[in-house]
Amino acid sequence: MGSTEAVQAATAGAGESASGNGAGNAATAGRPADRRLLINGELIDTGRTFPSLNPATGDVLGYAPDAEVADAEAAVAAARKAFDTAEWATDVDLRIRCLEQFHQALIDHRDELGQLTTDEVGATPALLAGAQLDQPVAIVKYYADLLKTYSMTEDLGNIESRGMQHHRWVEKEAAGVVAAIIAYNYPNQLALAKLAPALAAGCTVVLKAAPDAPLITLALGELIANHTDIPAGVVNVLSGADPAVGAVLTTDPDVDMVTFTGSTPTGRRIMAAASDTLKRVFLELGGKSAAIVLDDADFQTAAVFSAFSMVTHAGQGCALTSRLLVPKSHHDEIVELVKANFSFVRYGDPNDPKTYMGPLISEKQRDKVDAMVQRAVAAGATLVTGGEKKGPGYFYTPTLLTNVDPDAEIAQEEVFGPVLAVIAYDDDDDAVRIANNSIYGLSGAIFGGEERALAMARRIRTGTFSINGGNYFSPDAPFGGYKQSGIGREMGEAGLEEFQERKTFATVVPQADKEGAA
Template identity: 35%
Template sequence: MTTTTPATTLSTTRTEPIAQLFIDGAWRAGSDGGTFPVVDPADGSTIADFAIASREDCLAAVESAALAQTSWAATSPRERSELLRAAYEVLTEEVETLAEIMIRENGKSYRDAIGEANYAKEFFRWFAEEAVRIPGEYRLSPSGDKRIVVDRQPIGVSLLITPWNFPAAMATRKLAPALAAGCTVILKPARETPLAAAFVVDVLRRVGFPPGVVSLVTPVPTGPIVAEMLSHPAVRKLSFTGSTEVGRELLHACADTVVSASMELGGNAPVVVLPGADLELTVRESLLAKMRNGGSACTAANRFYVHSSIHDAFVARMAEELAAVRVGSGLDHDNDLGALVSVRERDKVAGLVDGAVRDGATVVHGGRSWEDGAFYDATLVTGVRHGSAITTTEIFGPVTAVVRYDDVDEAVRMANDTVFGLMAYVFGEEREAVAVARRLEAGMVAINRGVVSDPAAPFGGVKQSGLGREGSSEGILEFLEEQYIALTS
């Protein structure tokens, strides 16, 4: 993956962020004229007033996408590929600008923001290559009476709904395969972080995607308008990343018109530290698994099950490392941990820690909310009881919650004791770690490493963590329908 060496300061030349809707190839205000504030969680200041999309705006976006669908689907795979590659090239040139937008609207540290910006652009490069490799089949039937041709066609107008925690990467991870497949798209970003999504959409406009192929809307109220969009006969696909609770509601909304749904939902990732695990490697990679994006990731390590033989040493080393974490605005590149996306999110995280302490746990390090800004210290909590709220709730913050265990079978049972199954981590001697990994109910498992995300790898979960896969060769298939054609032998 391409990386950018962090500069010492952000660029002083700052363009005003785009804060409008994008419909039928043009940026415009909402038809009702309303706006909502986009707030910098580091200081509470308003960055921009973003246009509210009315019901009429959203249906106009659907109609525009429907009108463009036939011509876009008819473009050659090479043409779609070249446009996506051009978007990748522009984002490569402007990666610092995208990172700065995310620092301001999301509160990320510079390291997390530049990391996401580089990760986000890779989806355009990856699916530029996948666009020209859409598979099909041609074979003789077993009876010999016909040739079986299996073709794949674009599924059609696709509604893409993205969360606030990775506002650029979640947008490109959906936009790129849908566009590569020949689908027109309507992107609905989270209200907390629409500016990064708008920047990405404008890159697509600038490189030449035709009017109607890409739209961006921010409806208020969200639920009823999204449901109406899903009921439109032209909309044939929903790709959603967000909470399991909202995912369930959207699946109900898809049912009436049998809209195909891909869902990347909540997680509750366990970390199983086996006896004999390499302490330094485990701590180093656990920090990545826990602290990436300040813990606000569906793949973030949520519950640490640490064997008694290594528990005390693990806690001591983690405490040392967390004590060195610098907290503050991402505008200062030396800070390791930025703000949470809002004061409400910060208070939710603080409440989970306070609840764990009331339940008998001990705060070894951190546990403090800042008075100014939505900051929460890197925190380590031990003596956590499995089944308590902090182990059953997706923390989405910089809190390491440690449960001591003695028996590996019990650790596996506790790790699987959840309705979620997105991500899991195992640390230990490789052969034993692989054996444990195969027993874990998770769509993805990392062994002796803290990060697994890669555009070339299938991303998704089991149980109530989602439906379908994003990235890899599987990602484009979510936006294609199989068509069987029978030919005379």
């Protein structure tokens, strides 16, 4: 893999053509930045900026500092020094205190962060109360509390070898310097779900903002610099339109681990770039999840779930169930219910409390979504409703497609827009087969009798699953995928352990201790 490919991989957003607000616009010399980079404890303006757009209007929202390769190298060097020489990796009490300070700063600045998240990614008030802000803030508190009870050692007891007793134990140590690269769609969730467990584990971090949504991530760095005792170099935050910045994070030998959230094609390239130095890699990637409606389900409940979850954040979510599998005998009935629910979706100004669906992140992403819908129709799918661009801003109407072949592009590829593909199945085995007919395995849902639904859910190869509308998403629940939806788990104790190494110790038990124990 050449350096140019590695660079492009490291800076892509959640979709292959997602970048359009930041990365697609040239940097501007001399224009003041609205936020600052955080490098080695200092808030820095590079003197070069690039714009971030408001996706609801298409207007420039503000300007982010445009980091260069030297800035990325300085951030990695600062993180390396902090890990190797500061007390951060070994002082659990310091980490607890700093995480609690960070959590309080996030609470105190909730209104500012919420407005910025609405303006930069189109998050509605309902989403701010959930996965766009309040739930991510809770992740920081979760890991601060977890550290108070989590054991960093594991006793393995004694074994006899060579006529002597040997005592063994395991100590859990920080993995080292972490490069964290995030997508644009849920910037607070993605940043905090990486920062909090990495910091709790004792790692130092270089966090790279998505080019389409840099300002909110930079704001998190400013809170850390201004309101916590986190030592210089432990957290570094970068933004940049130059893809060369990302290459440093995936290839620099001083980086021990890369954690990335984004598209599967990009994840493959990041994994390849990190392989030269055998970095640990955590990948939270794409999905093409299926919701199955059984013939004994409450069809209205299933239709409401399928319609409104698909248009959550304009469909810009990797775990959304973008395939709806329905029994052939009830196909038309369920389609009509979903269509009716789509008609109730209010889209528009994300500042309006009555708005359910905001815009797509960029014109480029909207064009990609529209092109996939048009190709699906040309391939034989039926457009039941939607398929329209709306403005100002980058809105796309909730779109329902039927007569979708399970092997068609629209049924196999991640759209990252408010597009639901309906696929008819013959029986339970056929439904499971279609659901598993994907390179992805991130999530899924099923509606029907509890016992039957659970038995089918266990046959589907995904990392998370909702039964009859159950919500699995919370700070204590591991989240991640099977197959090409990723490697590893975020959140929960599993999320902390992604950022740990385990060192096994053994010592000879003195003879006196053996006799005393006897």
